[in-house]
Amino acid sequence: MSRDIRITPSILNADRENLSSEISRIAAVSDLIHLDVMDNIFVPNFTFDFDAASAIIKASPIPIDSHLMVAEVDEIAIAYAQAGSASVTIHVEACRNIRNTVRGIRAAGARAAIALKPGTDIDDYEEFLDDLDMFLIMTVEPGFGGQSFIDEMLPKIEKVRSLIGDRPIWLQVDGGISLNTIERAAHAGADTFVAGSAVFNSSDPAAMVQNLRKLASLTN
Ligand code: DX5
Numbered sequence: 525m526s527r528d529i530r531i532t533p534s535i536l537n538a539d540r541e542n543l544s545s546e547i548s549r550i551a552a553v554s555d556l557i558h559l560d561v562m563d564n565i566f567v568p569n570f571t572f573d574f575d576a577a578s579a580i581i582k583a584s585p586i587p588i589d590s591h592l593m594v595a596e597v598d599e600i601a602i603a604y605a606q607a608g609s610a611s612v613t614i615h616v617e618a619c620r621n622i623r624n625t626v627r628g629i630r631a632a633g634a635r636a637a638i639a640l641k642p643g644t645d646i647d648d649y650e651e652f653l654d655d656l657d658m659f660l661i662m663t664v665e666p667g668f669g670g671q672s673f674i675d676e677m678l679p680k681i682e683k684v685r686s687l688i689g690d691r692p693i694w695l696q697v698d699g700g701i702s703l704n705t706i707e708r709a710a711h712a713g714a715d716t717f718v719a720g721s722a723v724f725n726s727s728d729p730a731a732m733v734q735n736l737r738k739l740a741s742l743t744n
């Protein structure tokens with residue numbers, strides 16, 4: 525059975541001074557734009573505050589996938605859903621009440637997702653699957669673009685794929701996805717792929733998105 529494939533380019537390493545033109549280069553061939561929100565507390569890097577992120581969400585021509593790498597994410601996650609994100613992902617390591625928060629995200633009209641850092645075990649989080657629209661397995665330590673894909677995450681992706689079974693939950697991978705790694709991630713069961721530096725360091729970002737999609741679809 526072949527799964528639907530989604531490519532969600534991350535604008536983390538795009539030209540921040542010209543974001544709307546950067547987004548317009550890939551919008552027609554991408555499923556969602558992946559927006560990395562970092563607070564310099566949960567991760568050692570800062571990207572956007574809520575107002576700046578909201579402006580990007582409102583101006584985007586295609587849906588936004590907000591990946592919140594922020595401490596004490598419970599309340600701000602709902603605000604990101606209310607601001608118009610199509611999808612909001614919280615880190616389990618930063619959340620006090622996962623069930624309430626994912627339900628709040630959905631009640632505000634967005635898809636809800638949880639993310640696990642590479643060192644976080646899946647076992648404690650299976651119980652949330654029925655409240656989720658997407659599950660994100662980080663394939664690098666969150667914080668920076670341009671890192672190498674961690675191959676040791678492949679069994680974790682396989683495990684989540686088998687736990688999902690036939691539920692319509694997207695399985696996303698984020699970090700180090702490129703022409704060299706996307707087939708491995710797809711073969712392990714991922715269907716939704718974040719790609720930052722692979723897309724925006726390419727001379728033709730739209731062609732790169734299409735090539736990534738082709739490889740993931742062939743493998744799938
Ligand atoms: C890392 C971010 C990623 C990052 C991916 O913490 O969550 O979304 O932008 O960048 P690449 O694709 O370059 O690894």
Ligand code: ZN
Pocket residue numbers: 534558559560591698718
């Ligand atoms: Zn991300």
